[in-house]
Amino acid sequence: MKTARPALIIAFGAALDLAAKLWARTSLEPYGAATDFLPFVALRLTFNQGVSFSLFSFEGETARLVLLLATAALTASFALWAFRSQGLERIAASFIVAGALANVIDRAVYGVVTDYLDLHFGAWHPFVFNLADVWITAGAISLFFCQFSQKQSRVALRG
Structure with missing residues (x-):
């Protein structure tokens, strides 16, 4: 199988998330x-207004701009990682970039990130998220397992 091209994963994942956010903004009643x-x-x-789970949520234009620039810089660093890596690590990093880029674009356009998927267990609603958060989480979990499997491979080669 040919190595996945990060640009395709990033573009498709970000576009799908942004389309879902646009649908949510036009179809659902806020709050x-x-x-x-x-x-x-x-x-x-x-x-x-913040990052995942509303962490670092601040009021004001300066705080929004700082958060936007910080998340854009992190997204760029993960993009570099995605383009320099191989195999599953490349795919995982590309998923993270797809989600992060979509959230950066959403924040740049609207000043906030649009969330519309409400996780719940009965009456308990721990958080609301979006498809970009799914991409980021799936990529992070995959990267964790990549690092673990690489460590196991190095141990097996030494033994």
């Missing part, structure tokens, strides 16, 4: 009632 979608996921439009 309205959750609408069942999947057994543990409902649709509910919210806006995140």
Whole structure:
């Protein structure tokens, strides 16, 4: 199988997320009632001023700009990693970049990140997220396993 091209994964993943966010912004009532979608996921439009789980959420234009620049710089560094790596590590880093880029674009255009997938277990709703967060999480988990499997391979070669 040919090595995945990071640009294709990044472009497709970011475009899919941005299209879903546009749909959510035009179809769902902001901060309205959750609408069942999947057994543990409902649709509910919210806006995140911070990063994942609303961490580093600040008010004001200066704080928004600093957060935008910081996340753009991190995204660029992961993009460099994606283009320089190989195999599953390349795919995983590309997934992270796809999600991060989509969130950076969303924040640059709207000043916030659009969230619309409401995770819930009965009446408990721990957080609302978006498809970009799924890409970032899947990429991070995959990178973890890449690092673990590479370490195991080095141990096996020594033994």
